[in-house]
């Protein structure tokens with residue numbers, strides 16, 4: 001109890017500067033509950049690094065990752081523009097997060113296997129932000145980036161909302177009808193435990209999405225049944241279709257709510273800073289495996305990276321016209337080659 | 340005739356699976372006793388998941404558990420297995436093509452005293468409309484046990500429907516259940532009765548009464564509503580030239596509806612349907628309700644006489 005209290009007290013000030021190298025595999029026998037304060041915890045982690053069971057990867061190359069982010073933003077606006085349909089706002093806001101996951105944080109194999117044995121898996125619960133998901137999957141190597149041009153077109157594997165139905169590599173569950181992804185992720189996490197597979201399950205949810213009751217059934221279950229190989233991130237852009245969260249249905253203090261549901265909650269105030277996102281995901285990973293699921297409330301800006309799409313909910317699901325596209329592209333240099 | 344509840348057949352089948360198939364896992368939403376899942380739970384505590392009263396979450400978790408090779412069997416009442424969670428089943432299980440077995444007890448009016456809130460009569464219709472969903476409604480304890488075991492070997496989403504009351508257990512204990520294969524229970528030449536679930540027994544009783552009245556009724560058990568055994572249905576109808584369908588379900592969307600579609604396309608034939616006609620159920624004993632809603636042997640006899648007269 002004491003430990004968590006100190007940790008939460010600490011997180012707002014300390015976590016932004018938390019400089020742990022990513023991909024530390026910590027010896028699981030370490031019992032974090034027994035630690036009495038955060039500095040002790042950190043020193044334990046570093047001690048473990050010098051013990052037997054460790055791997056350290058070099059620090060992430062942030063400028064390379066930001067190149068990916070810039071290209072993914074271009075993909076998003078081009079895909080949505082080409083159809084005059086799709087959801088750019090949430091997609092742009094979560095570009096750093098998905099890039100961080102697929103290019104840095106997750107242990108995954110682009111040679112796709114549905115069963116994902118020995119791999120981390122990700123579930124996109126807010127399926128409407130499919131443009132960012134498809135772009136990141138393609139850029140990571142799951143399928144040819146040229147296929148991004150088929151988004152939302154007849155006979156495409158890149159359906160408006162993600163689906164397993166068309167056999168698109170990287171997608172393990174249909175989503176689009178909101179509120180279901182956390183349950184799906186719990187199922188995958190339980191199977192990983194049964195299979196003695198100690199990899200991790202990640203999810204992303206919209207904040208408006210949390211108005212769905214099923215999310216809270218799942219929050220309750222995951223904590224109650226100690227599903228601790230699960231890291232759920234909330235895209236806290238505070239906007240949804242009809243307006244701000246407060247206009248549609250105020251969600252109150254989400255951190256307090258999730259803590260009351262007995263989750264470990266990290267708050268990331270810089271959800272559009274990829275380095276900060278990587279660090280927070282790394283920290284979440286370290287906190288996992290100790291009897292509680294971990295949530296990240298990730299503050300983001302809807303439409304991030306395209307100035308006229310920011311600061312409003314209007315671009316949740318509308319497409320830019322030709323002029324607006326040119327403007328958006330001018331703000332995001334082509335780094336890896338357009339599809 | 341020994342009487343047993345079909346839900347106990349499910350429980351017994353699940354117990355067998357627990358002992359024979361390490362990939363089978365079971366999930367329940369606070370109705371373990373009602374679904375007869377206790378034995379599986381006791382024998383395989385690590386493979387049994389008590390979800391709590393959260394059916395939407397249960398369906399989503401079941402879908403997720405297939406990733407990595409588990410075969411989840413969910414258990415709750417039929418109403419909470421279908422209408423309560425239709426969108427979850429549609430997106431996470433059916434559309435996502437997941438190998439989940441949705442096992443549903445207390446279907447139909449024979450749930451009895453709990454009344455209409457619990458007596459789902461629309462579930463077959465809802466489930467058969469979902470692309471590739473297999474829909475099975477076995478008739479007695481032995482068949483439910485055999486069906487439970489069989490669906491574990493079918494790769495894909497399945498809806499297995501059974502009930503609460505003790506009913507005659509008349510099919511063989513050692514039967515090999517084949518999904519989608521209609522079973523001839525009684526030969527006859529004047530009329531074919533296609534029945535499913537609890538009404539298979541009622542149909543056999545009806546056939547006896549009909550025989551006394553000089554009508555030779557063929558009785559076919561359509562335990563699998565989808566995929567429908569069209570070949571068996573068409574070949575029976577080409578002989579008898581009139582049909583009765585019998586089910587403990589709404590006429591809209593049920594077995595009769597599937598057979599009528601098939602016959603109107605392939606071989607238009609007089610057809611009388613025994614089922615619930617656009618109304619909710621109510622409290623009562625199972626037998627009282629079967630009688631009141633026109634779902635018993637007497638109703639099947641009347642329908643057969645009418646069908647024969649229309650030839």
Ligand SMILES: Cc1ncc(C[n+]2csc(CCOP(=O)(O)OP(=O)(O)O)c2C)c(N)n1
Pocket residue numbers: 089090091126128129176177178179205206207208209210235237239240241302316
């Ligand atoms: C069950 C369900 N209800 C309604 C919708 C329609 N819908 C799509 S996105 C959305 C708003 C989601 O808001 P949020 O989760 O905050 O995502 P963001 O707008 O930030 O991308 C709604 C209502 C849906 N997809 N699913």
